Amino acid sequence: xxxxxxxxxxxxxxxxxxxxxxxxxxxxxxxxxxxxxxxxxxxxxxxxxxxxxxxxxxxxxxxxxxxxxxxxxxxxxxxxxxxxxxxxxxxxxxxxxxxxxxxxxxxxxxxxxxxxxxxxxxxxxxxxxxxxxxxxxxxxxxxxxxxxxxxxxxxxxxxxxxxxxxxxxxxxxxxxxxxxxxxxxxxxxxxxxxxxxxxxxxxxxxxxxxxxxxxxxxxxxxxxxxxxxxxxxxxxxxxxxxxxxxxxxxxxxxxxxxxxxxxxxxxxxxxxxxxxxxxxxxxxxxxxxxxxxxxx
Amino acid sequence: xxxxxxxxxxxxxxxxxxxxxxxxxxxxxxxxxxxxxxxxxxxxxxxxxxxxxxxxxxxxxxxxxxxxxxxxxxxxxxxxxxxxxxxxxxxxxxxxxxxxxxxxxxxxxxxxxxxxxxxxxxxxxxxxxxxxxxxxxxxxxxxxxxxxxxxxxxxxxxxxxxxxxxxxxxxxxxxxxxxxxxxxxxxxxxxxxxxxxxxxxxxxxxxxxxxxxxxxxxxxxxxxxxxxxxxxxxxxxxxxxxxxxxxxxxxxxxxxxxxxxxxxxxxxxxxxxxxxxxxxxxxxxxxxxxxxxxxxxxxxxxxxxxxxxxxxxxxxxxxxxxxxxxxxxxxxxxxxxxxxxxxxxxxxxxxxxxxxxxxxxxxxxxxxxxxxx
Numbered sequence: 001x002x003x004x005x006x007x008x009x010x011x012x013x014x015x016x017x018x019x020x021x022x023x024x025x026x027x028x029x030x031x032x033x034x035x036x037x038x039x040x041x042x043x044x045x046x047x048x049x050x051x052x053x054x055x056x057x058x059x060x061x062x063x064x065x066x067x068x069x070x071x072x073x074x075x076x077x078x079x080x081x082x083x084x085x086x087x088x089x090x091x092x093x094x095x096x097x098x099x100x101x102x103x104x105x106x107x108x109x110x111x112x113x114x115x116x117x118x119x120x121x122x123x124x125x126x127x128x129x130x131x132x133x134x135x136x137x138x139x140x141x142x143x144x145x146x147x148x149x150x151x152x153x154x155x156x157x158x159x160x161x162x163x164x165x166x167x168x169x170x171x172x173x174x175x176x177x178x179x180x181x182x183x184x185x186x187x188x189x190x191x192x193x194x195x196x197x198x199x200x201x202x203x204x205x206x207x208x209x210x211x212x213x214x215x216x217x218x219x220x221x222x223x224x225x226x227x228x229x230x231x232x233x234x235x236x237x238x239x240x241x242x243x244x245x246x247x248x249x250x251x252x253x254x255x256x257x258x259x260x261x262x263x264x265x266x267x268x269x270x271x272x273x274x275x276x277x278x279x280x281x282x283x284x285x286x287x288x289x290x291x292x293x294x295x296x
Numbered sequence: 297x298x299x300x301x302x303x304x305x306x307x308x309x310x311x312x313x314x315x316x317x318x319x320x321x322x323x324x325x326x327x328x329x330x331x332x333x334x335x336x337x338x339x340x341x342x343x344x345x346x347x348x349x350x351x352x353x354x355x356x357x358x359x360x361x362x363x364x365x366x367x368x369x370x371x372x373x374x375x376x377x378x379x380x381x382x383x384x385x386x387x388x389x390x391x392x393x394x395x396x397x398x399x400x401x402x403x404x405x406x407x408x409x410x411x412x413x414x415x416x417x418x419x420x421x422x423x424x425x426x427x428x429x430x431x432x433x434x435x436x437x438x439x440x441x442x443x444x445x446x447x448x449x450x451x452x453x454x455x456x457x458x459x460x461x462x463x464x465x466x467x468x469x470x471x472x473x474x475x476x477x478x479x480x481x482x483x484x485x486x487x488x489x490x491x492x493x494x495x496x497x498x499x500x501x502x503x504x505x506x507x508x509x510x511x512x513x514x515x516x517x518x519x520x521x522x523x524x525x526x527x528x529x530x531x532x533x534x535x536x537x538x539x540x541x542x543x544x545x546x547x548x549x550x551x552x553x554x555x556x557x558x559x560x561x562x563x564x565x566x567x568x569x570x571x572x573x574x575x576x577x578x579x580x581x582x583x584x585x586x587x588x589x590x591x592x593x594x595x596x597x598x599x600x601x602x603x604x605x606x607x608x609x610x611x612x613x614x615x616x617x618x619x620x621x622x623x624x625x626x627x628x629x630x631x632x633x634x635x636x637x638x639x640x641x642x643x644x645x646x647x648x649x650x651x652x653x654x655x656x657x658x659x660x661x662x663x664x665x666x667x668x669x
Contacts, residue, residue, distance in 0.1 A: 035415035085629050091350045091414060092629060095569050098352075098562055099625025106618040110611065222422070222558075229419045264434030273423035277408065280420055284411045294513050 002132050007255035008248065013139040013204075015247020016146035020201040021224035022231065022239035023150065024194030029233050030170040031190030034082055035094040039198055040221040041104035046070035046199020047119065047206055047213045048108055054120035062120065063203060067196045074195025078188045109215040116212040125208045142204035149200060153193075154236060162189060170234070223250065223269075226276035232289025241287060246272040312483045316476040317468060324475040325547060326591045331482040332543040334583035335489045337567040338576055339536020342493055344565070345573035346502065347529045348509030350414060353421030354564045356428040357398045357534040359556035361541025362447075364394030366551055367438050369448045380445055381437040387450045391542050398538020399531050406527035413512075413526075425558050432553035444552035447545045449474065450481070457481060457546065478546055485543060489536060490576045496532070497576065505529060506574070566625050572635030581636050585624070590617035 021039065028036045049069040054062035077100055085096055123138040157163035168176040169186045177183050198221075205220060206213040227246040231238025253260065254268030285291045316324060340354050368390035370382030385393070402409070408420050432439045439445065449458030458474045465472040496502055507515040508522055516522045545551050563586055571582020594613040611619070632639055 029415070035418065081626055081630065091344070091348060091418075092569070092573075094350060094415060094418060095565055096626055096629045098565055099569075099622045099629070102562060102566070102622030102625070103619050106615050106622065110615050219558075222426075225419045225422060229416060233415060264430065266430055266433065270426050270430040273426045277420060277423055277427075280408060280412060280416065284416065286416075 003255065005133050006135060007251050009133075009135050009143075010139055010255075011248035011251030012244060013143040013146075013247070014251055015227075015244035016143050016150070017201050017204045017243075018224045018227045018247050019150060019240045019243025020146050020197045020204075021221060022228035022243050023153065023236060024197040024201075025224065025228040026231075026233060026236055026239045027166075027190045027197075028194045029228075031166055032078070032082060032187040033090050033093075034097065035090070035233070036097050036191075036194070037094060038077060038097040038101040038104065039194070039224070040218040041101045041108065042070050042074055042195045043198040043202040043205070043221045044105060044108045044218055045073050046195070047202030047217060048112065048117075050119050050199070050203060051117035051206075051213045059120045059122060066199045066203070070195035070199035070202075071192040072195070074191035074193075074198075075188045078191035082187070082191075083184065105218055109218075112213065112215050114215075116214045117206075118212045119203060119206050121203065121207045123207065136208050138204075138208040142207075145200070146204065149197070150240065153197075157236065162186075166190060223272045226272045230276045230279040230286055232286030234290055235286070235288035238286055238288035245275065249275050316472075316479045321473070321475050323591075324479055326588060328475065328478055328482050328547045329544065330584045330587040331486045332540045332547065333564070333567065333587045334486055334580045335543065336537050336540030337564055337571070337579035337583040338489055338493045339533040339540070340564050341568045341571075341574060341576070341579040342496065342505070342536070343529050343533035345568050345575070345578070346497055346509065347505040347526065348413075349409070349526060349530065350418035351421045351530075351533070352418050352558075352561050352565065353424030353428075354533075354537050355556045355558070355561035356421075356424040357401060357537030358541035358544065358560070359428055359432060359553070360398040360401045360534075361394045361538030362545035362551045362556070363432065363439050363541075364397040364538065365390050365542045365545055366445055366447050368393050370445070371448075380440060387448060388452050391450065394542050395535050395538040398541065399535040402531040402534025402537075403527070405534075406530060409530035410523040410527040422558075422561075425556075425561055429553060429557065432556070439551070439553055442553065444550050447549050447551055449549075450546055474549075475547075478543075481546075482543060485539065486580075489539065490580065493536075493576050497574075501525075509574075563621070566621050568635075570621065570624050570628050570635055572637030575637060578635050578637040581640075585636065586621050589621060590614050593617050593620075 021043065024042075025036060025039055028034060028039075046066045046069060050062045050066035053065050057065070077097075081096060081100060082093060085093055121138065121141075123136075123141050126137040128135050128137050128140060157166065165176070165181045165186050166189070168179065168181055169183060173183060176186075201221075201224075202213070202217070205217060223246060224243070227242035228239055229242070230245065231240070231242030249271050250268050253271040257265075257268065260267055279287060283289075315327065319327070336354060336358060339357075340351060343349050343351050367381065368383050368385045369387045370380065371384040372382045373380040383390075405421075405424070409417065412420055433442060449456055451457070455477075457477045465477075497505075504515065504520040504525055507518065507520060508525055512522055541556075548555075567582035567586045568579055569582070570585055571580065572578025590613055593616050628635055634641070
């Protein structure tokens with residue numbers, strides 16, 4: 001039972017981090033209808049900046065730098081590539097982001113090399129003891145920070161002008177433009193926000209119990225794709241639900257690896273994808289996604 | 297067939313026959329990889345370029361083909377802990393079965409392939425890569441686990457596609473080893489695959505596929521069974537992947553699960569985008585570009601700025617090649633709708649117009665910016 005609670009809390013914490021990534025993914029999709037496969041590299045950039053700067057400027061300024069760096073990069077991708085690509089179908093834009101991803105990931109993994117970079121977070125490897133349950137402090141920080149940021153984001157999405165403009169654009173881009181919403185600004189903003197969310201996720205993905213930032217982080221970040229898809233690509237609620245489902249599944253499957261060994265080694269890494277396929281078989285638009293209806 | 301097409305075909309055929317007599321083994325090997333990649337890319341282009349279904353999991357079907365062939369063709373090896381299973385079938389049968397197996401794997405995925413589209417399908421197929429890797433690393437008796445397993449050479453009517461030191465085959469003073477023999481096999485397979493795909497694209501199915509890409513509802517209204525077509529193209533495309541996998545296995549002579557990863561799947565997408573979506577020639581051009589790039593950069597690394605020799609600090613040739621083809625994808629989408637093939641067509645039109653009042657541009661399979669997906 002104790003193991004179960006530990007795994008559950010860990011799973012929720014990891015799930016909250018996946019939700020951060022998935023949320024950025026969904027925001028970009030809602031604002032520009034682009035599926036951003038370069039999301040993993042935005043994450044890597046954020047983590048890389050934090051890792052490289054925290055020794056000279058301290059952790060908190062480094063975190064801010066990382067968030068800003070990833071946000072600027074996101075905005076740059078939107079400004080230089082997405083905005084200029086003159087294509088009708090959005091599948092091609094998705095493939096362009098793959099191109100961007102290949103470039104960024106190759107360069108960054110080359111810079112990182114075989115090293116494992118520490119991020120200099122203040123939580124270290126401390127563990128919180130609640131009765132018999134032991135939970136790393138870093139995981140609690142991840143859970144709290146992710147929840148706070150997600151809550152702030154959802155409130156902003158609902159009540160601020162920026163959020164209203166974004167939702168209006170997602171609903172009907174042309175009408176929104178006619179109402180005076182600047183589409184360029186909205187989509188650039190969406191990419192920047194998504195970058196910042198990804199950088200924050202990078203931080204929590206690379207601290208205890210993971211050893212640090214290394215070249216495998218992008219593979220881990222890939223698990224946020226199923227999170228976004230199984231919740232529904234155009235639903236912020238879906239991103240949260242998807243993130244939590246994926247996080248808890250992964251944590252439980254990896255935790256009970258010993259009992260599941262007859263299914264093979266490394267099941268925790270594929271479990272998110274299996275869950276996604278099962279969900280998609282039943283609901284092709286994800287749990288909370290809007291079903292595409294067409295009037296003929 | 298116009299005169300210039302005829303001329304081009306003759307020139308290409310001559311080149312294909314002559315090349316193995318002049319180039320050394322490493323070039324031949326890269327050429328063979330390019331051919332295998334071209335077969336796979338043609339399949340992917342049928343699916344993604346012509347029908348508009350994004351697939352990020354094509355490497356999985358290559359893996360099914362490669363390991364299927366090895367499993368069907370190998371004789372079971374007793375080795376205690378590292379025992380490898382196999383059916384020991386005749387190798388041509390094994391190759392055909394491997395392609396069919398890849399098709400069956402695509403068919404198993406069809407409940408998803410027929411219903412999902414766009415990004416949903418893309419990410420669902422992404423799952424295939426991860427699930428495939430998981431299965432491959434665990435099914436040790438079939439795949440040999442992490443280190444892979446050796447590939448038995450193909451043997452057709454007593455002719456072995458491998459080095460035969462005791463009975464060397466020498467043609468015109470050139471010793472014909474495994475790579476030279478496989479080269480001709482590759483040419484034949486690529487030709488067959490290309491012609492078949494061209495037939496599909498130019499005929500009734502191709503029109504139906506393009507209509508599905510351009511407007512699914514309109515396609516349905518006009519009587520195209522959309523879901524069946526989507527599933528069917530997915531199966532066909534995975535069979536192409538399987539064939540590419542068999543060829544890669546034969547060239548490599550060792551199959552390793554790690555090779556069939558995400559990077560491979562992404563490079564196939566890069567190929568069809570760079571070459572040109574929706575056509576056979578585009579897929580071939582893109583495949584040659586993406587697979588020969590690392591080779592060329594390695595060969596001329598000392599002459600090129602910014603690229604260092606292996607082992608030194610800086611951008612290595614393999615990394616530079618990856619960055620370049622990533623950039624090429626972006627550049628092509630931004631500036632060259634239609635890919636490299638579109639560029640060639642445009643140039644030809646332009647020069648043709650300048651020389652004489654060239655005949656009007658014929659119907660081209662290259663999608664115009666309006667019809668591209």
